[in-house]
Every structure is written in structure tokens, then in C-alpha cells.
Amino acid sequence: NAGVTQTPKFQVLKTGQSMTLQCAQDMNHNSMYWYRQDPGMGLRLIYYSASEGTTDKGEVPNGYNVSRLNKREFSLRLESAAPSQTSVYFCASSEWGQGATGELFFGEGSRLTVL
Amino acid sequence: TQLLEQSPQFLSIQEGENLTVYCNSSSVFSSLQWYRQEPGEGPVLLVTVVTGGEVKKLKRLTFQFGDARKDSSLHITAAQPGDTGLYLCAGRPLGRLYFGRGTQLTVWP
Numbered sequence: 225n226a227g228v229t230q231t232p233k234f235q236v237l238k239t240g241q242s243m244t245l246q247c248a249q250d251m252n253h254n255s256m257y258w259y260r261q262d263p264g265m266g267l268r269l270i271y272y273s274a275s276e277g278t279t280d281k282g283e284v285p286n287g288y289n290v291s292r293l294n295k296r297e298f299s300l301r302l303e304s305a306a307p308s309q310t311s312v313y314f315c316a317s318s319e320w321g322q323g324a325t326g327e328l329f330f331g332e333g334s335r336l337t338v339l
Numbered sequence: 340t341q342l343l344e345q346s347p348q349f350l351s352i353q354e355g356e357n358l359t360v361y362c363n364s365s366s367v368f369s370s371l372q373w374y375r376q377e378p379g380e381g382p383v384l385l386v387t388v389v390t391g392g393e394v395k396k397l398k399r400l401t402f403q404f405g406d407a408r409k410d411s412s413l414h415i416t417a418a419q420p421g422d423t424g425l426y427l428c429a430g431r432p433l434g435r436l437y438f439g440r441g442t443q444l445t446v447w448p
Contacts, residue, residue: 228381259438264348266341266427266440267382282435314381327372328429328436330381 226250230315230331237305237338245300245334247315255318256298257282257328258290260311267314273298305338312336342366343428343439351445355417360442362428363410369431371404371411376425376441385413418446 228249237243249256257272259282269282273292287309289301298317302309312335316328344363352358362371370389374382386395388404388411395402399422401414415422427441 264440266345267429267438269435269437283437316381327384327387328374328382330383332379332381 228315228317228329228331230313230334232334233332234335235337237302237336239306239338241305242301242303243305243336244302245313245315245336246297247299247331248297249315249317249329250296251317251319251329252295253317253319253329254295255320256292257316257318258288258298258300259314259316260284261314261333262311270300270313302336305336307338310336310338341440342432342437343430345426345428345439345442347442348440349443349445351447352418354419354446354448356446357414357416358418358444359412359414360426360444361410361412362430362439364430364432365409366430366432367408369408371408371428371430372436373402373411373413374427374429376427377423382425382427415444418444420446420448422446 231246254275258270259267271290273279276295291299312333315331318326346361372387373385376382386402391406391408393404399416403412425441428439
């Protein structure tokens with residue numbers, strides 16, 4: 225049972241380069257999320273998708289774009305990477321949206337370094 | 340401004356000791372969750388509390404939701420090295436889920 229799978233697990237970029245983080249879940253969940261985690265800052269929501277075909281901004285959306293490709297997949301794109309985007313990125317999914325009491329299932333994280 | 344304040348930020352104790360970590364806010368939450376995160380992994384849900392005053396037990400872990408639904412605590416009895424990790428509280432004041440900054444717990448043998 226794979227759960228939430230993120231790729232790549234590690235990536236080093238130079239300032240200005242672009243890249244896409246991929247996320248897929250096999251639990252038939254409706255909602256998917258992208259968080260970033262920085263030391264001492266906890267988890268901050270970048271974007272989320274309450275259901276297939278919809279996306280919304282979270283707390284820290286600047287510099288990012290997302291695509292809900294289908295019910296399984298939710299990608300995060302950095303168009304022009306900056307050192308401030310060095311972080312660990314987590315994808316998560318839940319059966320229902322942010323307003324429900326349901327559990328979030330997280331991937332193992334993607335560690336991104338921007339030089 | 341952090342919506343959920345967790346304390347302490349760091350906690351280092353010996354095996355067998357008891358500990359309590361806190362999650363506080365000025366906002367009222369419809370529900371509150373606690374997650375544990377181990378190095379190199381994503382957070383994993385421990386418990387969800389939804390009723391003011393609710394107490395839930397998970398083996399040696401006891402979770403309490405404040406009567407006013409603005410705060411929560413996690414108490415661990417007889418801590419073990421396997422309890423080491425980052426403990427995160429998360430709450431939904433107005434639908435969206437917000438995380439605290441976490442308490443990093445280290446339990447030494």
C-alpha cells in the first residue's frame with residue numbers, strides 16, 4: 225500500500241531554474257495539499273485542491289503554481305527558483321476537504337535546495 | 340502571528356520520565372489533531388479531538404482538549420526512546436487546517 229508518493233526525494237537547483245514536484249495518492253482521496261516545512265516554522269500550506277478540478281491558495285503561495293492533473297495526482301511547480309524556497313516539501317491527501325475532521329496522509333517529503 | 344502556539348519548542352528527557360506539551364490559541368477550534376513526525380518522514384496522525392473537555396488515551400499518551408476548545412495538551416507517561424520525534428498540533432478555526440511549529444522531543448536511554 226503506497227499511500228502518498230512524492231518525487232523527487234532530493235533536488236538541487238540554481239537560482240532561476242524551474243522544476244516540478246510530483247505527487248500521487250492511491251487512496252481515492254478527494255483533497256490534496258502541498259506544504260513546506262522550514263526549521264522552527266512548522267508546516268505551512270502552499271496550495272490545496274479540495275476536489276478534482278479545483279485549486280486554492282494557502283498561506284504561502286507566492287512563487288508556486290499547482291496543477292490537479294486528475295484525482296490521483298497533484299503537482300507543484302517552481303517557475304523561477306529562489307534561495308528562499310529551499311525547504312522540505314510535503315504532499316498530503318485526505319478523504320474530504322480542509323473543513324472536515326479527517327486525517328491527512330503525508331508523503332515522505334521532497335528536500336529542495338536552491339543555490 | 341502564529342495561530343497555534345506550541346510549548347516547549349524543545350524537550351530533552353531521560354527514559355522513564357513523564358512530560359506534557361501544550362498547544363494554545365486565542366481562537367476556538369472545531370477540532371484539533373496531534374501528529375508525530377520522525378526524521379525523514381511525513382507526519383502521522385495520533386489523535387483527533389472534537390469535543391470541549393474531551394480526553395483521549397493512546398497507550399501511554401493522553402490527549403486533552405480544553406473546555407473552551409482553544410487549547411490542548413499531550414501527556415506522555417514513562418517516556419521511551421521510541422517516543423522521540425516532532426509533535427505537531429493542528430487545528431481548524433475556520434475550516435482550514437493550521438499547524439503549530441511543533442515540539443521536538445528527545446528521549447535518552
